[in-house]
Amino acid sequence: MPTFPHRAFDRFARTEASRTGERSGLGLAYVHAAATAHGGTAHAADARYGGSVALDLPC
Structure with missing residues (x-):
């Protein structure tokens, strides 16, 4: 989880700790897009x- 929740849903957003792998940083961007497409929302919260x-x- 990025330590910058306001950017967590940006495409290609990654923390310094996750930059060593082969991940693209698109997963949460897809979550946000899917939620919005269905009339919903997605929220991220940072934790220690x-x-x-x-x-x-929506139901």
Whole structure:
């Protein structure tokens, strides 16, 4: 989870610690796009040892 939740859903957003792998940084951008496409929202919160993502979708 990025330590910058305001940028967590940006395409290619990655933290310094995750820059060594082969990940693209697109996963949460896809989550945000899917939530928005279905009339919902996605939120990220930072935490000391990780973070959380909340997905709110209409019924």
